[in-house]
Amino acid sequence: MTASKGLEGIVATQSAISSIIDDTLTYVGYGIDDLAENASFEEVVYLLWHQRLPKEDELAELKQQLADNMSIPQAVLDHFKTYPIGDVHPMAALRTAISLLGLYDEKAEDMSEEANFEKAIKLQAKIATIVTAFSRIRKGQDPVAPKTELGYAANFLYMLNGEEPEAIAVEAFDKALVLHADHELNASTFTARVCVATLSDMYSGVTSAIGALKGPLHGGANEQVMKMLMEIGSEENVESYIRQKLDNKEKIMGFGHRVYRNGDPRAKHLRAMSKKLTELRGEEKWYNMSEKIESIVTGEKNLPPNVDFYSASVYHSLGIDHDLFTPIFAVSRISGWTAHILEQYSNNRLIRPRAEYIGPDMQKYVPINER
């Protein structure tokens, strides 16, 4: 038995949800460019869950279900005020809150298909409230209740800021949600599938996935990209900062990918949004710096940017706190996680690979006083 480090190149499951073939990303056979230009996030959620696009009445019903399920138990809101340490990372708070939410769902352990679909809707609806409420509570502000007439993206920004967002912000945020919704067997989705393949419940699967997304080699990279941009501070510092990092063999956050070799097809959409939004806000420097970083890293290492690189300046331009970038990734990706969990349940087998043993040969036990 020979291990593939990081399971590179291993095909671990079959899935009909999304595919990456020859650097082309599709959700259920629809190209990501097509979806980014034309579909709303709610349509994509429906597509991932049902493997077909919704008809008008089906989309209206899903929007209604999401709006109806956005409220969260008071106990979940209250628990945000109980943390013993000050700067709790919102991904840690989110991971805990989703787990806690499971305790307030009387159908949490109901493994029927109907109950699992209901849980997917509840989770997709409530995650927006959890992230925005946590953000407000930690600033000493009251949570804002959703407006049922607003779409998912608009409601998120409304609950975050307490005022209705501009159309351009809603359009950009909705597109970002579409672009992040699913991505084949990425680390967090794989984590979710491994968890529920033991026939554990959906709350456990999503809680595990949030833990995996949090890391800086995965979803956590978008926050690290913004941290790097802030550290660099200005266009003239880009060259020396990046070259020094590369000389020291340090990784540049937001670059590289396990599967894409010729570039992440989502990055160009985020790059265009970053250009537009930073110009609109009169803060072009974030885009200009990003573009300069891209040209150096691509030129020196032949490493193209991934989805996390330009999403940083997009979210920054939308006025979003930097440590909320990864929770926002989760707000979108929960649609993919729940779709994969439903797919895993529908054709389940325990996921249990092997390890190549590299420890010592068989040894004889030595009594403690003889060691």
Ligand SMILES: CC(=O)SCCNC(=O)CCNC(=O)[C@H](O)C(C)(C)COP(=O)(O)OP(=O)(O)OC[C@H]1O[C@@H](n2cnc3c(N)ncnc32)[C@H](O)[C@@H]1OP(=O)(O)O
């Ligand atoms: C949503 C997402 O999860 S997208 C990914 C988000 N993560 C990041 O942006 C973090 C930065 N990127 C990385 O760490 C990696 O490219 C990963 C984790 C995305 C992919 O990792 P792997 O497929 O394991 O590639 P691995 O880390 O082995 O890199 C291969 C080579 O490219 C180099 N490399 C990869 N990414 C980078 C980077 N961002 N900056 C500099 N060098 C890099 C590695 O140092 C390695 O070089 P070597 O062969 O000389 O040792």
Ligand SMILES: O=C([O-])CC(=O)C(=O)O
């Ligand atoms: O697929 C991956 O390995 C990481 C990624 O880009 C994503 O999860 O969107």
